Amino acid sequence: GAGVSxxxxxxxxxKGKDVELRCDPISGHTALYWYRQSLGQGLEFLIYFQGNxxxxxxxxxxxxxxxxxxxxxxxxxxxxxxxxxxxxxxxxASSLAPGISTDTQYFGPGTRLTxx
Amino acid sequence: QKEVEQDPGPLSVPEGAIVSxxxxxxxxxxxxxxxxxxxxxxxxxLLMYTYSSGNKEDGRFTAQVDKSSKYISLFIRDSQPSDSAxxxxxxxxxxxxxxxxxxxxxxxxxxx
Numbered sequence: 191g192a193g194v195s196x197x198x199x200x201x202x203x204x205k206g207k208d209v210e211l212r213c214d215p216i217s218g219h220t221a222l223y224w225y226r227q228s229l230g231q232g233l234e235f236l237i238y239f240q241g242n243x244x245x246x247x248x249x250x251x252x253x254x255x256x257x258x259x260x261x262x263x264x265x266x267x268x269x270x271x272x273x274x275x276x277x278x279x280x281x282x283a284s285s286l287a288p289g290i291s292t293d294t295q296y297f298g299p300g301t302r303l304t305x306x
Numbered sequence: 307q308k309e310v311e312q313d314p315g316p317l318s319v320p321e322g323a324i325v326s327x328x329x330x331x332x333x334x335x336x337x338x339x340x341x342x343x344x345x346x347x348x349x350x351x352l353l354m355y356t357y358s359s360g361n362k363e364d365g366r367f368t369a370q371v372d373k374s375s376k377y378i379s380l381f382i383r384d385s386q387p388s389d390s391a392x393x394x395x396x397x398x399x400x401x402x403x404x405x406x407x408x409x410x411x412x413x414x415x416x417x418x
Contacts, residue, residue, distance in 0.1 A: 194349070221404065232312070232394065233350070233408040246405060281349055295406070297349030 194298035196282050202304045203272055211267045211301045215284030222265050223295060224257060228278040272305045312395055312409030321418050325382040329395035329409045339371050341380045342394040350394055385416045
């Protein structure tokens with residue numbers, strides 16, 4: 191079956207512009223996560239959705255970052271007024287059930303964001 | 307200090323060698339530890355998870371947790387060129403958390 195998909199796969203933008211990154215989770219997965227992977231930093235948690243609600247958004251680095259999820263499915267991560275330090279790979283993951291951290295998180299291929 | 311520390315490598319070994327990948331962590335209150343494998347330009351995929359201390363084996367892969375020393379390890383036996391990837395250790399952020407805390411990842415190359 192289809193895995194987690196993300197679009198675009200690559201995005202190059204100029205400093206100060208807004209960007210939107212999209213994630214399509216695996217059908218039926220209620221939990222959705224966004225992570226950021228920077229060179230030498232590993233994966234950093236950004237936000238977690240259960241359904242359309244975000245019980246944990248503690249990893250969002252600033253108020254320039256926001257995310258939403260609609261219909262319990264697609265999610266978009268928006269970065270306003272992008273800065274060069276926002277350059278990273280943004281990864282989305284989904285899992286079937288909430289409440290269990292060992293429930294396998296399936297990752298998408300990521301969106302590689304470059305801010306010039 | 308990061309909550310999960312992992313040597314980024316790179317690590318390069320000949321085909322057939324036994325590979326040992328290691329992480330240390332700073333908070334021993336939580337039980338679940340994971341290893342993810344990430345091929346270039348792909349998302350991470352769960353390789354193994356372990357609960358509490360002890361070993362877990364899956365084919366050529368063995369995951370080991372030593373809670374007394376706050377050390378987690380992944381051993382790969384009879385390494386293959388297809389094992390070349392970045393390996394990330396992770397643990398639950400806190401008990402019952404939905405989020406994972408990851409190590410930096412170790413880039414491994416198996417040379418034919």
